[in-house]
Amino acid sequence: MKFDSREWLELVEKDFESAWLRSGDILTERSLNERYPLYQYDYGQEHPVFKTIQELRKAYLSLGFKEVINPIIVEDIHVKKQFGKEALAVLDRCFYLATLPKPNVGISAEKVRDIEKILGRKLEKDEIEELRMVFHSYKKGKIDGDDLSFEIAKALKIDDAKAVKIIELFPEFKELKPIPTSLTLRSHMTTGWFITLSNVADKMPLPIKLFSIDRCFRREQGESAVRLYSYFSASCVLVDEDVSVEDGKAIATALLRHFGFEKFKFRLDEKRSKYYIPGTQTEVFAFHPKLVGSNTKYKDGWVEIATFGIYSPTALCHYGIDYPVLNLGLGVERLAMILYGYTDVRKMVYMQDVVLSDLDIAKAIRIKEVPQTSVGFKVANAVIRTAEKHANEKSPCEFLAFEGELYGKDFRVYVFEVEENTKLCGPAYANEIVVYKNSVYGIPRNEKFKEYFENGIPTGIRYIDSFAYYIGKKVEEMVARGEGGVLRVRVVESPSDVNVTIQENVIRYIASKGGKIDIRGPMFVNVKVEL
Template identity: 65%
Template sequence: MRFDVNEYKKLSEEDFEKAWMKGTEVLTPKNPNLLFPRYSYSIGEEHPLFKTINDLRRAYITLGFKEVVNPVIVEDSHVRRQFGKEALAVLDRCFYLASLPRPNIGISAEKVDEIEKIAQKKLSEEEIDAIRMIFHEFKKGRIDGDDLPYKLASAIEISDVKAVEIIDKVFPEFKALKPEPESLTLRSHMTTGWFITLSKIASRFPLPIKLFSIDRCFRKEQREDATRLYTYFSASCVVVDEDVGVEEGKAVAEGLLRQFGFKKFKFRLDEKRSKYYIPGTQTEVFAFHPKIVGSSTKYSDGWIEIATFGIYSPTALAQYDVEYPVMNLGLGVERLAMILYDYSDVRELVYPWLYGKIELSDMDIAKGIKLLEVPYTLDGLKIAQSIIECADKNKDIRGPAEVTAFEGEIYGKKIRVKIVEREENVRLCGPAYANEVVVYQGSILGVPRTDKWLHVFEHGFTTGIRYIDSFAHYCARKIEEGVAKDVKEMEIRTRVVESLSDINLGLQENIRKYITSKEGKIDIRGPMFVAVRYEMLS
């Protein structure tokens, strides 16, 4: 719900309170960006890796490919069938899965005594038999580990907390368990999944069959570094047809990468020669990108390897009863994202909060600046707006002077609010009263909208909050409180502004630390000199 204070009469007090409790965004006529909800809502931000994944999905679909999900957990026998004598080298890079065995749990008299001490009750023979049955069912796999405390607690009528304590203290067998390896592996190449998928559909779908999958692969690297991670995303596709060949691979590569702005391509036979490709078909795809021209990498000429394709070997396909030729193309999503978003370290791309430098935009910083005190009521908002309009209209009047900003009722009591200046020949509002809070190059500044500071407004991000705006809302809040306490008169004054809190503004501490770490500054100093006085008339 959004509303403008100019339309306050359209809302009842009850409607306003409901909106306020929900964190309504209240807009003032002069400051459309001025927020004072409990929480502000804004558009989120995509991770560059997943944005690249979404873009690749659209690109494949545009080329007529159908999306599928390939198996992630596969038996190591599939790797042996696909890679033959090279399987050991591939399996050396695979993560094998392991699981905890189910132990045999005996219930001796000593253990019964320990259980009774923790449960603080005497167990019947039926309850002891129930415990034995629970552990027997657990051993057989009929009860899962996360259900074990609940089953135990239910059987002997104790709390889940005591059941967990019994398992922990009475049965050391659980602590001694060690994972036992299985023959299951995490997919290290998307090809492993493609052979399994194709074995089920290659003889059932009409030709040509065009499929793609973008998903995680896992590889046991010696270590994670600037170019390698233990898990990465592969954007892979296959084309199944009676006469598919290398030319189809080139066409798919160009059609896919042109959608990302690449226009020039080179193709070169890959020296690695994977066993599952027909010899002479495994091809590296190089694309030209102007961003990397002259860089310190081996791609300083602007040409970067970005994908690989090949024709699956009939021998490998025969292991899965696939009788048609299959072209497979794959690329690493992280590599593409690094090019598109100008990263040199894959860790900084994928885990910026762990390895990269956290960078906040001026807009991010501005969103962290909030009003500290705001009116509770709609009448309070009207008072704040009246103070702002009065200050703008009468700022140059010289003292001594009193200018009425508001006269009306609040909480059933009639009040008058004035802006006052008691000194001779001094303007009603000080020079900095209309300074605006702007974030510029990572610093928070309070500056007027003059030619001198025009570049700050053009290239920075303004909060839309002027000193008089935030101060007026503080005054309105204090007036509300004063009237509620039956205070007959009150004067609220601000002089030289030195910090955000002097003008009723706060900053998230995390953002303050960020500004300091980046050697930015918070400089909102300025002579404001505004005094607001209210008096109760009845």
């Protein structure tokens, strides 16, 4: 909600009661917040991946696991140790890191003349030597690349812009090409577990229970609906004198029950990674009722969520780990897609598909114009009360709604209807704006629309409410000009007819989802202002 403290202080000086006013085109006075509690609070929204991570952290911690951070950047020798003959196939999926070499920059007499043209003066011998020392320090790694222009500027007592032009004189910088290293981005959390356990497995009391939820990187052929270059792995290890497949089943069951899963299946994984003991690599399937009948390959309700196995003693011995180690891991994104109903991981992770709840849409609905004085609010509330009390009075009729003084002028406000054989207010005057299934409706609270109010999001804004606040604002303006007049609304055909606005972005969202905005109806309310 917008709030300008300077405007608020000015209002306090003018009228103490108006201190409750807020600036902007939103609901403003304290009584409005009481009438429309929807606008009192505005909470942020978690990303489904990080919300799932947080729940996984809670689950692991509740099971007695200690959280750790495993190395992300690792030498490729670790992949070779862990995967043996399969290492080359695994490394083919890894991202290797490369670095830019430090060029050996020489300053020839020609380059000195070019620099002098940029500076507009001759270079002194000591300045040339200072410049050589800067380039030498850069070559030796004593100066970082992002500090090079600053150091040149300091050595020659010039501004950074000229220093950058000097750097552009040397083709050595433009022709730099990355040189690959033996460092890789971790493609499996297992790579990090072997390194971590090599440091702690012989020092911590058994059983050792550790977990880590962090990024892994895999060089896929391309990103797709089910694969990304970077993903989160939620992985744990259990180190003890004796571990078994049954321990893996118990951990998987306890972990996934935290997310409401109750039925599980376990079967041997046909992939058989070399770092697991043969016959221990197991896939974990869980039943989720939301998947039953879905347009996915999991329409029977069963989905693979996790994998576990016991590390091979051959791989463990390379790291001096003497105890058996059970490892379980799952992809966070896959679990989040199941929990939140996504079928394309790109749309979930990168927010390519905006999903608004009915509450999100309701928050974008505002009363457009509101009074700026406490008297204006009193007028609005008086019009509302008069309409509620006399709505069904037969016409012609007229009722005094408010009598008072503003800006030193006395005035009266009437609600009236001159046409015969009708009523003071049309049948839609009390229609309320409610959001239901990505659509916005202006409807009466009756049995016909009970479902809309019970399962949708009522805004609490009735046609008469928003129109009355418009009346309050216009009365202020009319009294200030010293003139009376008539204000009316007949047949409502759009939100603006009853002083309601909906954010343009949300209107486009509603249209994109096939929803509609149906704020219509015969309101027929007339208001007269007399000075």
